[in-house]
Amino acid sequence: MDKKIIESLSQTQAGIALFDENERIVFANPAWEQLISGVAEEDLIFNETELSDGGMISICLVKPLALPAERPDNAQPDGKEAAGTVIIADDSESNRMVARRILQTEGYSVIEACNGQAVLNILKRGITVDMILMDVEMPDMDGLHTTRRIRHMAGPVSHIPIIALSAHQTRDWNIIARQSGVDEFINKPIQRQKLIETMRQLITRYVDTDPAFNAPETSGKRSKSTRIGRPPRPETLTWPVLDVDILEQLYSDAGDVGARCGIEIFINETENRLVKIDRALSENDMATVRKEVHALKSTSGTFGLRQLSELCETTQSAFEDSEPDESRLLSLSRQVVLLAPAALTALNLYHRSRSISSISNG
The missing domain is CATH 3.40.50.2300 (Response regulator)
Structure with a gap:
């Protein structure tokens, strides 16, 4: 799947998730995760389409609210920003x-x-x-x-x-x-x-x-x-989510089998690492966040996730400031947690498409 499509799916307000033939999730944009975890199921509309390879794409939207015929006197007028x-x-x-x-x-x-x-x-x-x-x-x-x-x-x-x-x-x-x-x-x-x-x-x-x-x-x-709780503006990232040239060089250097095994191990390691970062943020354990972000910086670059590696490097530099800005550290760390799943999805999709191509050509 083209990286531009993945980036577009990551930014859309509709909830979109992709499942493989074993009903395991392989991609979920931030909107899907927020809707599933934050909105009651009866208030969601699901549209699920089966794919030719046995997988499924799930799209969810919030049901329109059925307002009473007479608007309360203190309700928001039409066209106004939400309260x-x-x-x-x-x-x-x-x-x-x-x-x-x-x-x-x-x-x-x-x-x-x-x-x-x-x-x-x-x-x-x-x-x-x-x-x-x-x-x-x-x-x-x-x-x-x-x-x-x-x-x-x-x-x-x-x-x-x-x-x-x-x-x-x-x-x-x-x-x-x-x-x-x-x-x-x-x-x-x-x-x-x-x-x-x-x-x-x-x-x-x-x-x-x-x-x-x-x-x-x-x-x-x-x-x-x-507004209360609004994090600072996200850092501007210059690299693409996935650098295909780095991946192709990896396949050339390690061979198809070696590269595939390395990618699968990296994806599993990173998923576990994100869980640790997520938990550490909730517990305000910034020492663990710093350690895991440092490790993720080098490994993500090895497997072509240049944007994630760049964000981790920025975050690590913020940790190393003589007087670290705590709000910026939290914002950067949260951005790592939000960006990483989309980056892993891009890597996994490229990995799967290359494997299918190898089988077809074989």
């Missing part, structure tokens, strides 16, 4: 559905998470988030523990407004929640008017106290790049 993006964290699908419908009719974009770890995973990927509705009691990682983890993260993401939701209606729970770092506390079941009013008050309070909102700008409006 913001809100994470709803709750292990109850029905609770998430209720909150999602309330927020969507108010003009908010919604990302769903079933536990605290899912929330951290969303944030570490650099997804823009303006507020979190956090259920207190969730499996694996509860809301208060998750809030404490967020408050210790580096950069603007640590200041995201968080509203705790709980069926406990005692003053002690309210105090405990606020001591954990939440900004407001709402009792369940959720009441629409109470939720919307609390969100508006919290946003107003944040606007009044956050310097990012009050800094002078030539346009007189707040820049999108200063």
Whole structure:
């Protein structure tokens, strides 16, 4: 598959994934991963087409929201920018559905998470988030523990407004929640008017106290790049995703069998390495991130992934600065995690197409 096609698929807003004949995923663009992990299945439309080699391409889109016939007085007018993006964290699908419908009719974009770890995973990927509705009691990682983890993260993401939701209606729970770092506390079941009013008050309070909102700008409006959780602009990369000349030289030097084995080992190693980087980012373990990025820099260049190698080199240089910029380090590291799957897919597709070509010519 031409590298331009892969790059286009990686940038499209539709979710696209490619599976092989054994139903193993071989490519997924960032939009597909975000939709699958962040949107309820009943709100997605899937279109799956079987390929001639037994594989399958899956495309998913978000269903249009069926708004009521009469638009609420406080809803967003047509043509206006979305009110913001809100994470709803709750292990109850029905609770998430209720909150999602309330927020969507108010003009908010919604990302769903079933536990605290899912929330951290969303944030570490650099997804823009303006507020979190956090259920207190969730499996694996509860809301208060998750809030404490967020408050210790580096950069603007640590200041995201968080509203705790709980069926406990005692003053002690309210105090405990606020001591954990939440900004407001709402009792369940959720009441629409109470939720919307609390969100508006919290946003107003944040606007009044956050310097990012009050800094002078030539346009007189707040820049999108200063929205809560928005990572710095991605680094400009000069090399292509896949350098075919390097791969062809590898096949020439190591032979077809040696090159194929090397590529397969590299792909498996890199997938494991990305898991380590991903986990280290969620745990703020930057020493592990630095170690894995350093290793990935050299190996990715060997197998023709020039763009990934360049990004890793930039990231490594940022680590070696005398006074490292922590926000930039996090941004670069997240970019590595986002770029690597597309790069591996390009390598795997080239590897498979060359193997098929060899069999045909043989």
